[in-house]
Amino acid sequence: MSGFLKIENVDKSFTRGAATTKVLENVSLKVEKGQFVSIIGHSGCGKSTLLNIVAGLLSATSGGVILEEQEVNAPGPDRAMVFQNHSLLPWLSTYDNVRLAVDKVFRKVATRAERHQRTMRMLDLVQMAHAKDKRPGEISGGMKQRVGIARALAMEPKVLLLDEPFGALDALTRAHLQDQVMALQAKLGATVMMITHDVDEAVLLSDRIVMMTNGPRATIGEILPVPLARPRERVELAVDPVYLECRRRVLQFLYERHSYVEAA
Ligand SMILES: Nc1ncnc2c1ncn2[C@@H]1O[C@H](COP(=O)(O)OP(=O)(O)OP(=O)(O)O)[C@@H](O)[C@H]1O
Structure with a gap:
């Protein structure tokens, strides 16, 4: 295993x-x-810190991150991030929010028409083309996250970094968006690192937890492979013994072996 993305002996002190x-x-x-990896752990353990180091938004105190043999030491469009709270620019339409990212990466190598097509293709991919002229304030939370994902994918990142992307959504919207992300990943072969607090979400989406x-x-206590075939269907998985065993292993890790201790 060569390691497309390598996190090596990272320490971080504040x-x-x-x-x-x-x-x-x-x-x-x-x-x-092409792998989908979730990071799960109790609140405050350092998941966002780790993702921010991979994004280049924070630097490690020692150790480092290597992406396709290149050391990461600054943010770059090869690592696109989607946050829990969408972070779209409120004064721009959904189209312009995505177009901004497209222009940033492709201004020098693609014509205006090509950049327009790419923007529309990304909005289409997340089924938001119909709302291209709406501003973030005029669309729902789930729609905003879809635009955020379109914006991230529009940059053709080597790695998609998701920091609790569904955390602020109601359960039904969340399930719908999880299915969409699974379908997108299957279609694009994206490499994804996602933070989650949700055990079912981790098992459903991941190749490894x-x-x-x-x-x-x-630090990393354990890495659990999820040997479930794709495409995955949430209703069938609810009674799948492999799914249930993965779920049990994560719950056991979190609530028996490393249960949460409130800071004093
Ligand atoms: N810039 C900073 N300066 C000082 N301490 C920080 C800073 N950023 C994070 N921390 C601390 O580092 C620890 C890990 O924070 P982090 O946000 O990475 O955890 P997390 O696992 O993502 O938490 P949650 O699941 O609640 O989002 C926390 O104790 C936090 O207070």
Whole structure:
């Protein structure tokens, strides 16, 4: 296994005044091209910190991240991020929000017509072409997340980084969007790293589930492969013994072996 994306011996400490806290300790992970990896762990263990290091928004205190043999040390369009709260620009239409990303990456290599087509193709892919002229304030939370995903995919990133992308949505919208993300990943072969708190979501979507120990000094406790064939159908999986066993293993890790301890 070569490792398309490699996280190597990452430590991360934060210093506030005289106090230094080591949040992550010796985190190493390899993600293969086209793989969907979820990161699960209790609140505050350092999942976002890890994703932000991969995004290049934070730098590791020691160790590092390598994407296709290139060291990551700044944000770049090869790693597109989708946040829990959409982060669309409220004064721009959904079209312009996606077009901005397309122009940023493809201005020099694609004509205006091609960039327009790409923008529309991405909106189509997430079934939002009908709302291309609406502003974020005029569409639902689930729709905003779909536009955020279109914007991220429009940059043709090597890795899609999802930080609890469905966390703020109601259960039905969430399920619908999970299915859409699974279909998109199957279609595009995207490499995805996703943070989630939701055990079912992790099992349904992932090829591997990375389970983190509690912080401070959090690290990877266990990596669970999810040997379920794709496409995955949530209703059938609800009674699938492999699905149920994966679910049990994650629950056991989180609630028996590494149960959450409230900070003092
Ligand atoms: N910029 C910062 N400065 C100081 N401490 C920070 C900073 N960012 C994060 N932390 C601390 O690092 C720890 C991990 O935070 P992080 O947001 O990565 O956790 P998380 O697992 O993503 O949490 P949650 O699941 O609640 O979103 C927390 O204790 C947090 O307070």
